Amino acid sequence: MxxxxxxxxxxxxxxxxxxxxxxxxxxxxxxxxxxxxxxxxxxxxxxxxxxxxxxxxxxxxxxxxxxxxxxxxxxxxxxxxxxxxxxxxxxxxxxxxxxxxxxxxxxxxxxxxxxxxxxxxxxxxxxxxxxxxxxxxxxxARLDGSxxxxxxxxxxxxxxxxxxxxxxxxxxxxxxxxxxxxxxxxxxxxxxxxxxxxxxxxxxxxxxxxxxxxxxxxxxxxxxxDEVVVGVTELTEEGRMFVASEVDDLPDLREAISLSDQWSAFTVTDLLRQEPANQVRVVLRDESDEALMSFDAAVVRRHRESDSLEWDVLVAGSAVFKFAFEQRDGQLTAARYIGWDTIETSNELKLAATRFMLKVHSAAALTFEIGEHRLMRLDAPSFSDDMKNELVVIEETVADIVAVEHIVEQVFDPCIGKFFDTDRVLLRRVRLMMEGHLVHSALGSVSVTAPLGKPPQVIVAAPATRNVGGAEVPAPQYVMRHPHMSIEEVSSDTANNTSSYKIEPPPADRFSMWIPAVCPVRGDQDLENIERLNLNGIDEEKIDY
Known part of the structure; x- marks a missing residue:
């Protein structure tokens, strides 16, 4: 047919x-x-x-x-x-x-x-x-017609x-x-x-x-x-690469991307370690020389002098340790530690560097190993309790910034300046709301302008941007409400057909805050599902900002 x-x-x-x-x-x-x-x-x-x-x-x-x-x-x-x-x-x-x-x-x-x-x-x-x-x-044909x-x-x-x-x-x-x-x-x-x-x-x-x-x-x-020709001799795209040694099935990109634990981000360290000569392992050890955790590291630079060789070793993708080796008859002999530094050119790198430093704090020593050979043992740098707490605060704050970066699919300038507890609280609220949670507002009342004779049932907060240590973090529009909030008309403007209202929750209580697009609230009963901030050193029952 x-x-x-x-x-x-x-x-x-x-x-x-x-x-x-x-x-x-x-x-x-x-x-x-x-x-x-x-x-x-x-x-x-x-x-x-x-x-x-x-x-x-x-x-x-x-x-x-x-x-x-x-x-x-x-x-x-x-x-x-x-x-x-x-x-x-x-x-x-x-x-x-x-x-x-x-x-x-x-x-x-x-x-x-x-x-x-x-x-x-x-x-x-x-x-x-x-x-x-x-x-x-x-x-x-031929001349004879054949x-x-x-x-x-x-x-x-x-x-x-x-x-x-x-x-x-x-x-x-x-x-x-x-x-x-x-x-x-x-x-x-x-x-x-x-x-x-x-x-x-x-x-x-x-x-x-x-x-x-x-x-x-x-x-x-x-x-x-629409494009009808490519018009270029090379294509450049930016993104992240993920690798897995063995997987049962490839993820279907028609669904929300969720990679299993078999997948890991392909990093600069992974790239450098493709060359066996660059492979180094860094092990954090306790006072008994027992291994606590290890990191795949890589040599990122070699600089040869007449009688010595300098190495820069990248650890955790964000910390660079520098060593010098003496050479004799083409063989490396005594090794000397020069120092280390962190790479903080992005919020993700700053987060990785901070987390690495916190792990170093829990160890007594670091060993640098190539194969079965222990290249060097270093005593772990000591941190005071205040320094450790400061690192924890930095880790929490930058982790919130990185989480927001992933949600909005945008990279912010790195958080390398000063920030305050008010910044931490507002940032954590933004992150939790963007992740679909309800959070508590600051203490106190709110002033609102609304059409004359129509007191608002929710308070709408306009989008804003918060500078946190140099990172400009966007806060989308969100709403606030309390089931038992009081609404008082303070003044009216008949010429513009508007009124000013003072809205406040019950004494010592707070509004619930949420982003309707990602956190649907079906009724006042849902306003009690509040997510706590859980910030180090901050009692959220007492904060008034």
Missing amino acids: GKKTKTPSSDGDRRQAGSDTLSRFVLRARRVQAHSLVADWDNLLQQAHGGFDGHLDMAGKMTITRRLPKDEEVFESLASRVRPLTVRTEPVYYVKVFDALSELLSEVDDELRSRIEALRAAWDDAEIQGTQIQAYALQS SATPRVSDTQLAAAWLYADLVHADAQGAKKEALAFSMSERYAAAVRVFSHMAALTVTTLDLITSLRADGLLTVDAEAWD
Whole structure:
């Protein structure tokens, strides 16, 4: 049984189908128009018109020269871009395009109709599925009439080049007769035929463009705006890479991305460790030299002096330890510790560095190992309790900033300056609300302006930005409410039809705060599901900010 096709059943369906056809044609025609051979319009028309240079010497010998494109491969790409317009099964086959124009332009003046009909006739004359002669035909034979070939049109030659030499390898029907001639003859015919089609394509695009400009035709804006060529020699994209040694199945990106514990982010350390010579292991040890935890580390820099070698070793992706080794007879001997520093050029790196320093605080020593060889043992730097608490506060704050960065898919300037407890509290509230939780507000009342006679049932807070140690963290719009809040009209402005209200929760109580888009509240009973802040050193029952 033949394949069934669905035909439009109404005028509206047919017009929509016609519009879709023109949109596809515009995309394809813009791709043809963008081709480098079409950009040189005069040369394209010269190729489309064909012709040759002839030279006759005194002895009567004729030399005929036909000019072909400088680059055969470039012309092949042009023919490939034009090809869908010549294939009956393609949605942009030229006949379908002109049928769509007829459907959408039912009422046009005689001049415009003649222009469209003449252009369609030019396309019909350029049709490659047949034996018609467009400009010339070839036949070859000996002088005595033997070994004669069939007479083959330029249409057959061009089609045979397309289907036997370029995109397929099996010419059928009338195209097969063209195989009696050389590939160069088939190519020469194709240059004229497909250059002519490229010119017709651009002319048809110009027609549709003018009809659209005159308001006679509507074509989807995407057809004019979407990319039709890549136009660059390299592609650069930014993102994160995740790797896993073995997985049962790859994640389906049509669903929310949630990677299992088998996956880990591919880091600079992982990249450097691809070279075995860079592989170092750092182990945190207790006072009995027992291992507490270990880190895969990597040599990021080697600097050779006359009698020593310096190494920079990257640990936890954010701390760089510097060592110097003496060399004797090409062998590394005594090692000397120079110092260490942290990398804090982003909030994620600052968070990793802070967490690493907290882990170092819990150890008595660090050992640097290569394979089974212990390179060096260092006593862990000592931290006072105040310094440890400061590191904990930094870790909490930067972790909140990084969490917000991930939610809004934006990277903020690093938090490297001073911040205060008020910043910490407001930041934690923002993070929790953006994660879909309800939190408590500060103590106290709120002043609100609302339409006259319509006291608000919720308080809407406008979006704002909070600077936390140099990181500008956005706070989206959120709302506040308490089931038993009091609403007092303080003043009214009849000229502007507004009133000022003082709204406050019960004594010593607080409003509930949430972002409706991520935390749907069905009723006042939900306002009791408050998430605690759990910030180090802050009693949230007493804070008034």
